[in-house]
Each structure stands twice: as C-alpha cells, then as structure tokens.
Amino acid sequence: MSDYRVASRYAKSIFELALDQKLEDKLKDDMALLDNVCSENRDFNNMLKSPIIKHNKKLHILQKTFKGKVNEVTLRFFDILCRKYRENLLPDIARVYVELYNENKGITVAELTTAIAVSDDLKKEFESLIKKATNKTPQITEKVDKDVIGGFMLKVEDRMIDDTIKGKLNALRRKFTESY
Secondary structure (H helix, E strand, O other), X not given: OOHHHHHHHHHHHHHHHHHHOOOHHHHXXXXXXXXXXXXXXXXXXXXXXXXXXXXXXXXXXXXXXXXXXXXXXXXXXXXHHHXXXXXXXXXXXXHHHHHHHHHHHOEEEEEEEEOOOOOHHHHHHHHHHHHHHHOOEEEEEEEEOHHHOOEEEEEEOOEEEEEEHHHHHHHHHHHHHHHO
C-alpha cells in the first residue's frame, strides 16, 4: 500500500476524532503548523523520514518542538504514530487533514499570482468569481512575481487560468517555433 493511502487513512481517523470532540478547527491549525514546519525546514522533514534516528528520539523532538503550540490530542497522535513507526507519514497526514477540513467546511484553496499586489476590491472580485464557479468559499493566497510582467495567474483546485503577459509571450514563442 502506498504511503499516501496509509497517510490518508490516518488523516481520516484523526479528522473523525476531531469532529467527534469538536476540535476540527484547532487540529486544522495544528496540522497546518506541522505542514508549514515540514515544508520550510528540510532538516525536520528529513529527521521524520530518517531510518537511522530512533523512533523515541523523533517523538522527543516532536514533543519539544510542538508542546504548548498544539492541542493535547495532536501530541497524543504524534505519540501513537511514533509507537507504530509511522512518523514518516506526518507531512502527508497533515496535508490530507487540511484537505479534508477544507472539503468539510466547503472551502476551496486558490493561488493568485500577479506582478504587483492586488487591491482589496480586486481580491473581492476574484473571490466572488471563484465562489460562483465552485460553490465553495475561496481562501486566496496571493503571490507577487515580477516575472509575470502583467496580468494574473489563478490556480483553483486542479484548474489554472494563465492570463499573464509572460504566459502569452511563451505561447507566442511556441507558436513561432512550431511553424519554423
């Protein structure tokens, strides 16, 4: 069985527990924090996946890192995973948990990339368009990238709209390359 499937099962289990105990919001914050730490700190991520570091040492590091920052249920979950030698799945479990939370709450994640920061009015327009298209509440993360030159790139779930000058120039370049 693939690691992602196993991680999905653990994420579903902890999500169901969170729903039962009405802690889904708190545990979502905990899992988002864990995902953030794993994605920003390569050494931490490598530690979780290392077969050389003992499982009890990994649990100790997890407890030192997250004690006082996460819910007690999350810390117990870390303990269970370490005792079952599954701590290497934590980054995937965190991502899947956040996806389950968003699906349950009717939230869709979108990424808006522009050359300059967008105004609040324009952001609200994007939100209303996304809500209309998906029937979900959008959660937009903005990214400023000078390389897009102008226009915007919008990623919503598995769809992407590239209306950037850079994208149009690349399409034009491909067109010229194909015809010659």
